[in-house]
Amino acid sequence: MIYPEKCIGCSSCELACSFQHTGEFRPTKSRISAIRWPKMGVSVPLTCLQCEDPSCMKVCMVGAITKDKETGLVSINQEKCIGCRLCTAACPFGNINYDPEEAIVFKCDLCDGEPQCVEFCPNNAIEYREATDALLQRKKKVSAKFAEILEEVR
Amino acid sequence: MIKIRVNGKPVAIHDEDKTLLDVIKEIGINIPALCYHPGLPARGSCRLCVVEITKPSWNGRSKIVTSCLYPCEDGLEVLTHSPKVIKLRKVIIKLLLARCSDSKELQELALQYNADVSRFGTKENEKCILCGLCTRACEEMGIEAISMVNRGWKKEVAPPYYEPPENCIGCGACAEVCPVGAIELTETNGIRRIWNREFEIQKCVECGKYFATVAQLEHLHNKYGIPLKDLKTCPECSKKRVGTVLKKTFFD
Amino acid sequence: MKQILVCGGPGCLAKGSREVFEAFKRKIEQNKLHVELQLKETGCQGLCQKGPLVTVKPGNLLYTEVKSEDVGEILDKIIKSDSNYDRALKKDEISFYKYQTKIALRNVGEIDPENISDYIERGGYEALKKTLHEMTPEEVIDTVEKSGLRGRGGGGFPTGKKWRYCRNADGPVRYVICNGDEGDPGAFMDRSIMEGDPHSVIEGMVIGAYAVGSRQGYIYVREEYPFAVKRLKKAIEDSRKMGFLGKNIAGSGFDFDIEINRGGGAFVCGESTALMRSIEGNVGEPRAKYIHSVERGLWDMPTVLNNVETWANIPPIINKGWEWYLSFGTKTSPGTKAFSLVGKVKNTGLIEVPMGTTLRDIIFKIGGGMIEGRSFKAVQTGGPSGGCLPAEKLDLQVDFDQLTKEGSMMGSGGMIVMDDRTCMVDVARYFVNFLLDESCGKCVPCREGLKRMSEIMGRITHGLGSEKDLEVLEEICWTMKEASLCALGKSAPNPVLSTIKFFREEYLKHINEKTCPSGVCKHLTTYYIDENICKGCHVCVKVCPTGAISGEIKQPHFIEEDKCIKCGSCFDACKFNAVQIRGMKIDD
Numbered sequence: 001m002i003y004p005e006k007c008i009g010c011s012s013c014e015l016a017c018s019f020q021h022t023g024e025f026r027p028t029k030s031r032i033s034a035i036r037w038p039k040m041g042v043s044v045p046l047t048c049l050q051c052e053d054p055s056c057m058k059v060c061m062v063g064a065i066t067k068d069k070e071t072g073l074v075s076i077n078q079e080k081c082i083g084c085r086l087c088t089a090a091c092p093f094g095n096i097n098y099d100p101e102e103a104i105v106f107k108c109d110l111c112d113g114e115p116q117c118v119e120f121c122p123n124n125a126i127e128y129r130e131a132t133d134a135l136l137q138r139k140k141k142v143s144a145k146f147a148e149i150l151e152e153v154r
Numbered sequence: 155m156i157k158i159r160v161n162g163k164p165v166a167i168h169d170e171d172k173t174l175l176d177v178i179k180e181i182g183i184n185i186p187a188l189c190y191h192p193g194l195p196a197r198g199s200c201r202l203c204v205v206e207i208t209k210p211s212w213n214g215r216s217k218i219v220t221s222c223l224y225p226c227e228d229g230l231e232v233l234t235h236s237p238k239v240i241k242l243r244k245v246i247i248k249l250l251l252a253r254c255s256d257s258k259e260l261q262e263l264a265l266q267y268n269a270d271v272s273r274f275g276t277k278e279n280e281k282c283i284l285c286g287l288c289t290r291a292c293e294e295m296g297i298e299a300i301s302m303v304n305r306g307w308k309k310e311v312a313p314p315y316y317e318p319p320e321n322c323i324g325c326g327a328c329a330e331v332c333p334v335g336a337i338e339l340t341e342t343n344g345i346r347r348i349w350n351r352e353f354e355i356q357k358c359v360e361c362g363k364y365f366a367t368v369a370q371l372e373h374l375h376n377k378y379g380i381p382l383k384d385l386k387t388c389p390e391c392s393k394k395r396v397g398t399v400l401k402k403t404f405f406d
Numbered sequence: 407m408k409q410i411l412v413c414g415g416p417g418c419l420a421k422g423s424r425e426v427f428e429a430f431k432r433k434i435e436q437n438k439l440h441v442e443l444q445l446k447e448t449g450c451q452g453l454c455q456k457g458p459l460v461t462v463k464p465g466n467l468l469y470t471e472v473k474s475e476d477v478g479e480i481l482d483k484i485i486k487s488d489s490n491y492d493r494a495l496k497k498d499e500i501s502f503y504k505y506q507t508k509i510a511l512r513n514v515g516e517i518d519p520e521n522i523s524d525y526i527e528r529g530g531y532e533a534l535k536k537t538l539h540e541m542t543p544e545e546v547i548d549t550v551e552k553s554g555l556r557g558r559g560g561g562g563f564p565t566g567k568k569w570r571y572c573r574n575a576d577g578p579v580r581y582v583i584c585n586g587d588e589g590d591p592g593a594f595m596d597r598s599i600m601e602g603d604p605h606s607v608i609e610g611m612v613i614g615a616y617a618v619g620s621r622q623g624y625i626y627v628r629e630e631y632p633f634a635v636k637r638l639k640k641a642i643e644d645s646r647k648m649g650f651l652g653k654n655i656a657g658s659g660f661d662f663d664i665e666i667n668r669g670g671g672a673f674v675c676g677e678s679t680a681l682m683r684s685i686e687g688n689v690g691e692p693r694a695k696y697i698h699s700v701e702r703g704l705w706d707m708p709t710v711l712n713n714v715e716t717w718a719n720i721p722p723i724i725n726k727g728w729e730w731y732l733s734f735g736t737k738t739s740p741g742t743k744a745f746s747l748v749g750k751v752k753n754t755g756l757i758e759v760p761m762g763t764t765l766r767d768i769i770f771k772i773g774g775g776m777i778e779g780r781s782f783k784a785v786q787t788g789g790p791s792g793g794c795l796p797a798e799k800l801d802l803q804v805d806f807d808q809l810t811k812e813g814s815m816m817g818s819g820g821m822i823v824m825d826d827r828t829c830m831v832d833v834a835r836y837f838v839n840f841l842l843d844e845s846c847g848k849c850v851p852c853r854e855g856l857k858r859m860s861e862i863m864g865r866i867t868h869g870l871g872s873e874k875d876l877e878v879l880e881e882i883c884w885t886m887k888e889a890s891l892c893a894l895g896k897s898a899p900n901p902v903l904s905t906i907k908f909f910r911e912e913y914l915k916h917i918n919e920k921t922c923p924s925g926v927c928k929h930l931t932t933y934y935i936d937e938n939i940c941k942g943c944h945v946c947v948k949v950c951p952t953g954a955i956s957g958e959i960k961q962p963h964f965i966e967e968d969k970c971i972k973c974g975s976c977f978d979a980c981k982f983n984a985v986q987i988r989g990m991k992i993d994d
Contacts, residue, residue, distance in 0.1 A: 035397030080193030083330030094392030
């Protein structure tokens with residue numbers, strides 16, 4: 001769950017994520033990004049939504065992308081990936097990226113259940129926890145508004 | 155549950171669909187397998203992943219099998235580096251090197267297996283080892299722009315009639331899976347070249363970055379019905395767009 | 407009623423048997439002899455060397471090398487029942503036929519293959535009826551298993567066992583396939599059965615289908631056999647009409663039908679898994695058989711594939727019982743085997759003998775020995791990937807296991823007899839190059855191994871080989887045998903290994919002395935004329951295609967070496983043995 005109103009655009013999540021996955025502090029290799037509007041003092045953290053019916057998974061012909069039935073995690077099996085990169089274009093949220101240095105596609109893997117972005121976010125703008133009714137309610141509300149606005153901007 | 159022994163060490167296998175190679179890799183033993191890719195159906199053509207197998211009931215007889223295809227059978231004893239296996243791999247590496255003398259990947263393998271290639275007295279400088287990973291990748295993609303043509307030593311990988319393949323989407327998976335870098339893929343000024351065909355690369359309508367071939371995007375549109383206009387931004391800009399919407403959701 | 411059977415087998419057709427048939431037809435019509443004479447065109451009658459063949463019944467009299475001009479005279483003798491006619495050979499007495507036992511070929515050459523009544527008259531479709539009405543599938547499999555019948559396509563896998571595995575395999579449908587992709591150079595057994603007795607194959611397949619529980623069968627015929635396709639098509643149509651194929655076969659409630667598939671001319675498609683890929687419409691490449699075809703074959707369904715000869719053996723086994731079949735052949739290879747006997751023997755042709763018959767009996771009794779003036783050097787069995795066996799092995803009793811033990815194989819049953827003017831290195835080189843072109847190229851040992859072997863064999867026959875080459879050859883051969891994907895690659899080294907084993911001296915002559923003792927390898931051979939023997943008859947000058955020979959009449963001639971292409975025409979033409987080949991001993 002993200003709380004954009006709490007996000008201060010500090011980049012801690014990006015640095016923690018890239019360090020966790022590549023051993024370097026390089027936001028370009030981060031699976032999470034904070035989109036910033038500095039003039040407004042506003043920013044929004046964004047990462048994979050672990051969709052119910054993921055587009056990336058649908059377009060992967062070799063079964064390298066799977067969704068875990070229990071945890072809901074959508075993950076990439078790098079060994080199986082044949083590098084067609086269709087998933088990067090198919091994700092409507094831009095949450096799968098291609099790393100030309102490593103020649104791999106990458107996305108958020110929830111750090112095996114201990115997301116570092118959550119760990120290092122100084123203001124609790126990102127949360128990772130069991131869904132409660134209240135949380136789901138909030139999610140529903142946000143989604144509805146999100147969909148509405150998305151329709152407008154399209 | 156299936157129980158086998160690999161190089162004497164007992165291994166318990168829960169997934170009966172696994173091949174010997176799956177198991178061998180899982181327990182950290184490294185054997186060469188040039189025509190193998192976990193995402194593609196096994197083909198058993200390079201023969202480098204051969205192992206020697208036996209069972210107590212076989213009266214001391216053993217068999218040479220390709221581990222990428224052989225299913226796990228209860229009671230199997232597998233030798234991944236028996237003298238016979240090593241000798242076979244050695245000759246196979248030599249045979250491959252005689253065909254592709256300049257291949258760095260094969261030269262490395264030859265070094266590893268101490269395979270002296272000069273014995274055949276021949277050196278060809280083919281690049282392709284005909285492992286078929288590229289054609290299988292293309293087939294799995296549902297494209298089949300390239301295939302194996304001709305037979306025997308005249309076999310090669312090619313698009314139909316050696317023409318630039320019409321149905322190719324320029325995704326580059328073929329080049330990506332090639333174990334010896336035999337497929338040429340270049341990108342300059344928004345043009346990707348592969349299989350003698352040029353592909354226009356889509357420029358992100360937001361930032362101007364080149365990110366995927368137009369043919370790839372059209373393929374996504376045709377096959378999955380994703381609106382083309384949703385496919386014109388690079389992942390970063392897609393993300394930004396979502397961010398903008400979210401910003402509006404929360405702050406406006 | 408008397409029968410005149412004109413052979414319509416491939417050999418006789420090529421020698422003009424169709425004209426002979428037409429001549430008989432005309433004469434019979436002209437003289438209104440229909441009432442007492444029945445004229446038929448049959449499949450191969452066997453003795454191809456002496457075609458066109460005509461058999462007359464009763465009496466089983468054989469006329470050889472018949473021309474259309476002879477027809478009047480032969481008809482005359484037939485009508486007068488003149489058995490003293492010296493041209494008529496008694497088929498049951500001449501050695502070519504006497505030592506044969508025909509089971510698979512029982513009707514080939516005896517019936518009109520396009521006439522289903524002919525087949526039925528000789529007991530055809532009795533086994534089918536017996537199977538469907540009196541036997542359970544289990545009993546059929548039991549009978550075939552106990553008969554000990556092994557696959558005639560070359561592998562020799564027990565047929566009954568194969569059927570049982572297939573029957574027990576899980577799958578919503580099952581298929582049976584007849585492999586008619588006979589591609590070995592010099593082999594024509596399966597062709598002869600498909601062309602000469604197509605119903606025996608169909609009947610066998612229906613029985614097999616009933617046994618394993620299949621409702622659809624395929625006959626895969628190689629592209630080069632259009633005549634077989636035509637005959638099989640006709641036979642399938644006829645048997646459908648008679649209720650032996652299709653729905654509710656012979657009123658039993660069992661449904662089964664057969665489709666014909668034509669190959670595309672690839673040798674490798676004779677390999678069972680490649681054949682199935684080909685029927686599916688894919689490129690004919692073999693796959694590993696770790697999961698057997700009986701479990702996952704055609705379209706991944708349980709499939710039984712047997713070759714033509716195997717299927718043709720089924721009806722008699724059902725009719726006469728497994729005990730009867732076991733009375734032929736050897737302990738491990740019961741029954742008989744058809745061979746196409748070709749090469750430098752007097753009687754080339756299509757034969758069938760009990761398993762265990764010695765090579766000597768086949769070559770010297772049935773084959774009539776070597777052609778004039780030539781001596782036996784080797785016999786090659788098993789097609790291009792079989793091996794060459796020398797004179798010491800003539801007493802070998804031919805069956806699956808004996809041939810394999812000696813480094814050759816049964817294959818589908820080609821048998822090529824070679825004489826002293828055959829270079830064994832060249833023979834091995836020929837087969838390596840054949841296989842090089844026919845390898846599917848899927849796996850590395852076969853594709854790359856054959857390429858390198860071909861180069862080395864080329865070097866040796868050009869006099870550029872070294873003894874190390876033999877080591878390298880053996881190393882490649884070993885790797886191919888152990889690590890190739892399919893039987894083609896695994897057996898491809900046989901010609902090289904068997905010739906190195908039995909004719910090593912000949913290799914060493916090529917390598918160390920740079921000579922080809924048989925005068926075959928052109929780069930190692932020089933033709934010259936011995937002036938002490940040459941009578942100056944000029945015959946050689948006339949046959950030389952390049953004008954390399956000159957000389958005055960009645961004066962010794964000579965060959966200009968740089969014009970000579972070493973074709974051997976002068977050698978064959980010289981009546982005085984004046985033409986000699988350097989390196990080859992002619993006198994002894």
